[in-house]
Amino acid sequence: MLASSRALAVGMLAGLAFAGSALAQDKPRAEVMHWWTSGGESAAVKVLAEQYTKAGGEWVDAAIAGGEAARAAAINRIVGGKPPTASQFNTGKQFDDLVTQGLLNTLDEVAEQGKWKSFLPPSFVDAASRDGHFYAVPINVHGQNWAFYSKPVLDKAGVTAVPKTWDEFFAAMDKIKAAGLIPIAQGGQPWQERILFNVVLLSVGKDVYNKIYVERSADAVKSPEFRKAVEIYGRMRDYVDPGSPGRNWNDATALLITGKAGVQFMGDWAKGEFKAAGKVADQDFYCQVGLDGTDLMIGGDVFVFPKTSDPGQVKAQTLLASTMLTPETQLLFNIQKGSMPVRGDVDAGKLDACAQKGMKLLADPAHQTAVSDMLISADLTGSLQDVLTNFWNDKGQSVDDLLAKFAAALQSGD
Amino acid sequence: MAEPARARTSRPRRRSAAAWALAPAWIVVVVAYLGTMAWTVVISFTPSKLLPVYTFVGFDQYARLFTSDRWQVSLWHLLIFGVLFIACCLVTGFLLAVALDQKVRFENTFRTIFLYPYSMSFIVTGLIWQWLMNPGLGIQNTVRGWGWQGFTFDWAVNSRMAVFALVIAAVWQASGLVMALMLAGLRGVDAELWKAARVDGIPAWRVYVSIILPILAPTIATATVLLSIAVIKVYDLVVALTNGGPGTSSEMPAKFIMDNLGFRQNIGLATSAATVMLITVVCLVTPWLYRTYFRSQAGRT
C-alpha cells in the first residue's frame, strides 16, 4: 500500500512538473496526433515539425501506427477533455459528429487571413468546412487510383509498354505469371480491396461510380458497366499470390521495389516507399493514373483542432494551421509524402514525375472524382467493404452474388 | 439468495468494518460495471454514430444487427472457436498433467515450458503465429525447402482454415494453464486410491478415466469457465493474427463491436451487439454461479 501511494504521489508530481514546464515556455506547444509512421510518412511529418519549429513553435509528436487506432485514441482524448492540439483525419465525413457536437474550434479567422478560399480546390473547401465555417486544414491531395508498375519485372516478363486497356492489362499479367513472378501485388486488408474495386469501377464507368456513391442508386448496380467492373475485379483474384491476405500496403509496395511483383494499385502514398528505397519514377517504376490516365480519384488528409479554452493552445493551433498551408510547407511536405499540394500556386516543377501527371489532372475538375469515403458515411463504407472483401477472398462467389449483396448493402445503413 | 437469519444477527459492530471494507468494491461495481452496462443498453436504442445522442429509435439497431451477415458469421465463428478451443485445451492440459504426474525427470523444466506461453500477450501470440503460418516465410516455405514440395500450411491466409489458425494459437497459449490446474488437482487425489486400484489390478488408464476424471470435475469446471472468459473476449488475438480475414472468415463478435465503435462510427449498432453479448453471458453464467457459489452457501460460515 505504501509503495502504491508513493508511486501515485510521484506520478502526480511528475504530471504537475510536466504541466508546469509547458506553461513556463512561451513557445506555442503543439501536440499533434497522426498515424504517419511508415518511412515516407515520417519524413513528411518531419517537414511539418521543422516548419512549425521555424515558425516559432514547439512540436510534440504523438504518432500511433494504424489510422483506426490513432483516430480512436484522438476521439477518446477529445471526448475525455484532454485533446491534442491537432489531430489527423481523412477528408470526408469522419469528423462530422465532432463538429455537430461542438468539439472543434473553427478556423475562420486563419482562413480569412490566409485567403484559403482563393487557392483550395472547391471540393476541398466543402470537405473542410461545415455550414460555412472552416473546421479542418486540408494538407494534401492524394490520388488514390494509381497503378505502379515495376520496370525490372515488366522487362523480365517481356512486357514492353504499360497497358492502356483491360485486355492489354490481363495479357501483361499473364506474361508476368509465365515468368514465375507475382502479377498483382495486393495488400490483403479490406480497405485495400475496397480501393482496388473503386479503381476498377471508376475506369470502367465514371457515371456509374458517381450514381452509386453520390446518389446511392441501386439501379446503377444493375448496369452493364458495374457488371463489367465486377468481372474484371473477380478476374484479378487469379493474379494475386497466396501470401496476400493480411498484408500491409507498404509490404505490397516492397514486392515491387524488390522486383518480385509487377503491379500495385494504390494511392500515391506508395511513392514515398519507392522514394525511401532510392527508386526513381519512369526509371525504376512507372506510374499511371487509373488504367489509362484520364480520371484522378482524389482524397486527402486533414487536421482538425479540438476545442480548448487554453489561450496558449489556441495560439498553437492558429500558428500550426497557418504553417501547414504556406507554399513552402506545402511543397516540401508533399514532396516527401508523395501527395500533391492543396494550392496550385506552388512550383510543380520540383515535384516528381508522377505528381506532375497528377497536378495536370487536378487543374481540370472534369478529370477529378472524389474518393468514396468523402461521399458516403464510414458506416456504409464499412458495409460495402464487407461485401467486397468477402467476394475478393472467396473465389466461389459469382458476379451475381456480389451484385445482389452490394445492392442490399447500399440500401442498409446510411 | 436469502441469507440465514441467525448469521445476520451476530456481532453487528464488527460486521460494519467488513461492510466498510467492501465500499470500494461497491463503488466500482455500481459505477464502473452496472453504470456502464446501463449506459450501453440505453445507447443501443439510439441512432448514435460517432458520439452518443439521446433520441430513441426503439429496436432499429437490433433489427439491423440480426440482418447483418457479418454479425451472423461472427457468432458462428465464436461458436466453432469456443468449442474447439475449450475442448483442445482441456484434452491437452489433462494429458500433459497426467504425463507430468508419472514421476518424470525434469518435471519442473517441462512444466515451465508448457506454462510460459500463458505469460505472452495475445498480441504477441498472434504475431508469432501469423509469421509461422505465412506461406512465404513460415513453416510451409521451410518444409518445402527441405524438399517436401507438396507441403501446405497456410491457415492464417486460407479462408477455410483461418478460424482453426486462431484455435491453434490460442491452444498454444492457454493449455499450460489447464495443465497447471489439472496437475494441482491430481496432486490432491488420495494416494490410497492408487494403492487400492493396483491391488485390484485395474489398468492405469481405466483409473484415470473412470475414477480420476470424476474427482477432477470441479477443476474441469473452473478451467472451462476461465477458458470461456477468454473465448467471449477474444479480440487481440484475432486482430494480430488474421484481422478477421481473409474476407470475413475469422471475424468475431468482440471485433464487430470494436469496429463499429471505432472506424465505422456506429456506436448505436456496437452497443446493441454488446447488449446481446451481455444478455447471453448473464444467461449462461448465472446458473453456473448459482450452482458453484450460492446454492450451498447457506450452510457455511
Place this chain on the structure above:
Amino acid sequence: MAAVAFPAEARGPRPRRLTAGRIGLYAFLLAAAAFFLLPVVVMVLTSLKTMDEIRQGQIFALPQAFDTSAWSTAWSSACTGLACEGIRVGFWNSVRILAPSVVLSIAIGAINGYALSLWNVRYANLLFAILLIGAFIPYQVFIYPLVRLSSAAQIFATLPCIVLVHTIFGMPYMTLIFRNYYAGLPPELFKAARVDGGGFWRIFLHVMLPMSTPILIVAVILQVTGIWNDFILGLTFAGSANNPMTVQLNNVVNSTTGERAYNVDMAATLLTAAVPLFVYFVSGRWFVRGIAAGAVKG
C-alpha cells in the same frame, strides 16, 4: 483442499524400469515441449539473423553469424513516427504503470476476498455475482463510458487514471481467487481469532495475510502479466506521455519502411515479453501450487 497441504511429489503409478510405456511417455512430453517451444525458438533465431539470411526463408536454420544489432536497434533506435528512441521509453512507462496497479489491485482484491469469504456482509452475494458477470464482458464495452467518467473526475489520460482502470478490471478475478483461497483455509483458524476478540482488520493483518503467500504469488503473477501485456487500456487511458511498451511495440512492428525488418520486430517482441516471461520462469513452480487453491472452489 488448502494449498499449504499440497504434497509436492507426483502421485501417479510408480515408475517401473525402462518400458515401452515409459519411452512413449517421454516421447509425448518431448513432442509437446517442441510444440510449445517452437515459436519462441524461431523468434530468437530470427532476431539474431541479418535480413539477407531471413530472406532465404529457412526459419529453423541457425544464424550464420550471431548478429545482435537487431536487439540494440529495437531497444534504443527503432522509429515510431518522428521519435527514433526504440521501445526503451515504453519500458519505463510500463514499469511506472505496473508497480502501483499491481499493489492496488491485489490489496483491494485481498480485502474483498477476505470480507466476502469470512464475514457475513449484507448483499455480499449480489456484489460477488455482479463482479463475476463483469469478468465475462468484453472490456471494449466499458471503455467509452469510462473515458467520460474519468474526464468528469478530471483524471483522464494520467498515470492515476490508468492505475485506477487496471484496478477496476482486475477486481473480479482478484476477488475471486482470494475469496476461494480464504474459504479453503481451515475454519478453526478464523473462529479462534474471533473468540480471541480480533476485529476485522486485526484478523486480516495478523492472521490471514501471513498465511496468504501462495495466493499472493499467484495474484502477483497474474496481475504483472495481465497489466504488462495490456495494449488497449494503456493506449486509451494512460495519456501519450505514459504510453506503455505494448503501444510502442505496435508502432515499431507496424511502421517499417519498405521491407519489413523481421529481425527487429522479433527482438522488439521478445523484449516486450521479457518481464512476464521472467516472472514465469522464476515463479512457475509456486504458480502451479497456488493457482489450484485460488481458482478451484475451496
